[in-house]
Amino acid sequence: MKNIIITGTSRGIGFEMVKLFSEAGHNVLALSRNSKPISDLKLKNVTALEFDIADESEIVKLSAFLQTGMKTVAILINNAGYLVNKPFAEISAEEFKKCYDVNVFGVASLMRTVLPFMKKEGHVVNISSMGGIQGSVKFPGLSAYSSSKGAIITLTELLAEEYKETGPSFNVMALGSVQTEMLEEAFPGFKAPLSATEMAQYIMNFSLTGNKFYNGKILQVSSTTP
Template structure:
């Protein structure tokens, strides 16, 4: 069976993205620590179980599931993210590492897990942030988050080079402000110009078609000047 794997599906963009893909007829493996919101939809095209992208045990559970279902993965959307908003001198080593465990090492580990289930036409799409773009506007308190989002942009370029002969394709979207729970936690009271569903619609289209035109590219998806 052909699957699209999405991480970070309990809320925000990942939640909306999973619904849109399922409604379009794709089999979606929706992965998040809290699987209740997406599972409660009861969509026949969505499979969900509790999953922590930083857990080797949970990743092995995904590996076993895909093997058992003779799966082919059309696209992996690395959407799971963690944000800690705290001044650099106050953020602990454990907090800093926890952000990287999800946003960098989790992305790398999930990619290594899923690539064997993909063919040359597959697409690994990583959701990053404008905060990870060199020269973009930066905000106090986001030293761990934004630097981790910069790391996966370079990782995307490197993997595209490494897999350019065999596939799959690797791209990343650096998102600007989107009205999600994570944005509200980082910037209470700020109203973004784009809703989670609107961004999910764009991401779905790019995940399904973008690899035909792009590989190793970082696209800045922001309507405001960074």
């Protein structure tokens, strides 16, 4: 039994991961701006907290919760994401910043908060996108989203180097198309070959064992374009 933190758990892949980790007997802290979808399931060993990753005051509250609650964290999965799908000329500065607040700055703040509770054998898994991979196919309207996902890839590589002596391990998974609400927002009408549950299972398995084989690596998890 391991203590797991997952962000972005109100829908899609994050929602499915919480269920899978619970079924496998692990303790899960599910963080999302809307905790109701998980709370309503009444899952064993799951705590659902209302949490806005872009709100620094809530990051502080999380630290207090960890000190009295979990105390140690084996796996942190940064799955929360914010999508802006607009032509570059139409994106406001506020929208661009919001994308980075959730996808980059919020993730960085969360990692700084959780790292003191992780041991050398711990594993941080950051969820990125194929759109953030240099040289991959790019799509109009996703300038804010894909560039923020590229930033989290580089940040993951840097942290793996910085913490290579003390741990934990850091890896990033650049996902291709998965049938989720966010995919529908980015590519209306497109049908992905993978369900949210299938990808959630893959990420769970990797988070539990991948740090034995990888550190500071980018795993491109994609069978289609987009």
